[in-house]
Amino acid sequence: MSKTKRFGMPNLFIRYVKNTTMKKLNQGVFLLFILAITFVSCEKTLPGAPDENELLDRLMEGLTNTERLQFFRGDEAFGETFTAETGLGFLDAVTDAFLIALSDPNDTNGNGISGHPHYTNIPSYVDVRINAIPSNGKYITRFGKKGAAYNLLHQTSGAYNQDMGITSIFEPIDPATQLEVDPEVSTQTVNDVVAYLKTLKAPIQRNTNDPAAVVAGQQLFTQIECSGCHTPTMETGFSPISALSYKTFSPYTDLLLHDMGPGLDDNYTEGHALTSEWKTLALWGLGLSFEAQGGMVFLLHDGRATTIDQAITFYGGEATGSKNKYDQLSETEKQQLITFLKSL
Ligand code: HEC
Numbered sequence: 001m002s003k004t005k006r007f008g009m010p011n012l013f014i015r016y017v018k019n020t021t022m023k024k025l026n027q028g029v030f031l032l033f034i035l036a037i038t039f040v041s042c043e044k045t046l047p048g049a050p051d052e053n054e055l056l057d058r059l060m061e062g063l064t065n066t067e068r069l070q071f072f073r074g075d076e077a078f079g080e081t082f083t084a085e086t087g088l089g090f091l092d093a094v095t096d097a098f099l100i101a102l103s104d105p106n107d108t109n110g111n112g113i114s115g116h117p118h119y120t121n122i123p124s125y126v127d128v129r130i131n132a133i134p135s136n137g138k139y140i141t142r143f144g145k146k147g148a149a150y151n152l153l154h155q156t157s158g159a160y161n162q163d164m165g166i167t168s169i170f171e172p173i174d175p176a177t178q179l180e181v182d183p184e185v186s187t188q189t190v191n192d193v194v195a196y197l198k199t200l201k202a203p204i205q206r207n208t209n210d211p212a213a214v215v216a217g218q219q220l221f222t223q224i225e226c227s228g229c230h231t232p233t234m235e236t237g238f239s240p241i242s243a244l245s246y247k248t249f250s251p252y253t254d255l256l257l258h259d260m261g262p263g264l265d266d267n268y269t270e271g272h273a274l275t276s277e278w279k280t281l282a283l284w285g286l287g288l289s290f291e292a293q294g295g296m297v298f299l300l301h302d303g304r305a306t307t308i309d310q311a312i313t314f315y316g317g318e319a320t321g322s323k324n325k326y327d328q329l330s331e332t333e334k335q336q337l338i339t340f341l342k343s344l
Contacts, residue, residue: 060089060201062243067199074196077189086285087202088143091251092152093236093244096133096140102231102254112321113228115256118147118279120271125157125170126150131237141271142255145301147279148271152194160185198241202249203285207343217340220333224325229258229280229318252283252344261316266302276317287342308338 059071096117105116119138122128129151132139143149149158153170161171166184174181207214221227230252239245257277265276278301286308289297297306305311315323329337 058201059199060243063199063241067195067241067243070192070195071199072196074192074194078193078196085197085282086200087249087251087282088152088200089198089239089241089244090202090234090236090247090249091142091253091255091282092198093239093241093247094142094234094255095131095237096129097131098235098237099140099142099255100133103256111225111228113225113258113318115229115254115258115280115318117255118142118257118271118273120148122150123154123170126154138272142279144270145278145281146270146273147255147257148273152197153190156190156194156197160190199243202251203288203344205250205284205343206287207339210339210343213336213339214343215340216333217336217338217343220329220337221340224329224337225322226326226337228322229254229256230283231280250284250344253280256280258319259317260314260319263314263316264300283341284344286344290342308341309334 059068063071099117103116105114107114117140119135120141121137122139122141128134128139134140139150141148141150141154143152143155144158149155157168157170160166160168161173162175165175167174167181168185168190169183169187170190172180172183209215221230222232231254232252233248233250236244236247236249257273257279259274259276260278261276264278267275269275269277281300286297299305299308299311300314305314312323312326326334326337
């Protein structure tokens with residue numbers, strides 16, 4: 001049973017849990033969602049094996065035996081605590097140079113979008129990327145809602161600590177007492193969870209041949225500049241995991257920070273991000289989230305939007321131009337765009 005679960009909430013681990021107002025509820029929320037997901041998976045997986053592209057909790061192809069073994073150990077440890085966002089290994093393996101090339105901090109192309117990497121201080125326990133491009137002692141960080149976590153070890157130790165109150169060798173301070181305590185989760189378990197997250201396969205787009213909706217929707221996505229932040233295609237650099245090395249993939253994020261205006265400013269920050277700045281959320285796997293939860297999703301950093309259309313109503317700042325173009329679409333065009341997004 002546990003191995004057939006679908007991650008109905010691919011954003012829960014990182015997108016949903018860091019909000020300060022949600023923190024107290026986190027443990028309960030985790031449990032509820034894990035229960036809900038388990039329930040859904042029983043219903044959906046019993047009649048027959050689901051298509052491979054309907055499943056997210058699978059390991060990627062091309063792994064070595066050691067990488068596979070660690071995946072399964074991590075799967076077990078992870079399942080006890082979190083639900084997953086998938087394809088993170090690919091995002092982890094993108095080079096700093098790639099992210100810098102995507103950024104346009106001074107909006108030199110004049111499209112109103114000025115995304116920039118999040119440069120911040122990193123903890124001593126993370127291994128710096130071989131191709132890192134630091135600036136004034138700060139490094140480009142990329143995980144979490146504000147992109148303030150450097151890599152999956154930083155993100156995972158932080159989630160154990162701040163979201164669950166569990167200390168590790170990496171984050172030894174108990175957030176409740178502010179005192180250093182013995183590790184409550186073993187280093188091996190943390191490392192296994194990191195390896196598991198790294199080797200979960202990327203979501204695969206579905207219904208790509210549906211010309212009326214998916215193909216037309218994809219064109220609209222570019223035309224109204226959703227793609228200005230939700231970058232359709234990225235490439236990885238070298239990775240010691242060969243299945244992740246020099247790969248092209250489609251996350252629909254640029255991993256950069258954008259000022260999203262007052263509607264999304266909730267006075268909360270991490271690292272050096274402004275309170276109105278958020279990292280572009282990846283849109284891959286979006287359609288599977290809708291399906292796995294019977295049409296219910298919780299979008300944006302605090303889950304405040306339950307439809308794609310509603311999410312866009314909160315847009316301002318750098319996303320104003322794109323939002324205005326969206327508002328001018330006909331109902332048919334909006335439907336095409338949404339059908340495309342749900343194919344991701
Ligand atoms: C200026 C950059 C920018 C543009 C342009 C933009 N987005 Fe976003 N998008 C973001 C950011 C940043 C977030 C995360 C906001 C948050 O966490 O509250 C986001 C979040 C989303 C989400 C929520 C995803 C989730 O899992 O919660 C959807 C859906 C989305 N965008 C769709 C679109 C569509 C459709 C367009 C085009 C009309 C668009 N975006 C244009 C930056 C942008």
